[in-house]
Amino acid sequence: MILMPLMLRSLVKLATALVCEPTSTLTTILYYGNLLPRNLNLDRLVRREFLHQENHFFHFLTTMLRCVW
Numbered sequence: 679m680i681l682m683p684l685m686l687r688s689l690v691k692l693a694t695a696l697v698c699e700p701t702s703t704l705t706t707i708l709y710y711g712n713l714l715p716r717n718l719n720l721d722r723l724v725r726r727e728f729l730h731q732e733n734h735f736f737h738f739l740t741t742m743l744r745c746v747w
Contacts, residue, residue, distance in 0.1 A: 711743030
């Protein structure tokens with residue numbers, strides 16, 4: 679029960695980012711999930727604010743992508 683408010687706040691933040699800027703949000707998720715190559719062209723689309731310590735759902739998604747692929 680304690681994790682629910684933390685994940686919900688993080689999920690809302692990620693959902694609003696997907697609605698407002700879908701391309702950069704998906705690029706950021708795939709970039710930190712190690713599914714995109716590291717180059718300067720993609721670096722412009724990556725949003726660094728998702729790396730915040732309290733963004734638990736983003737870290738969960740990137741970790742799951744690293745494990746699956």
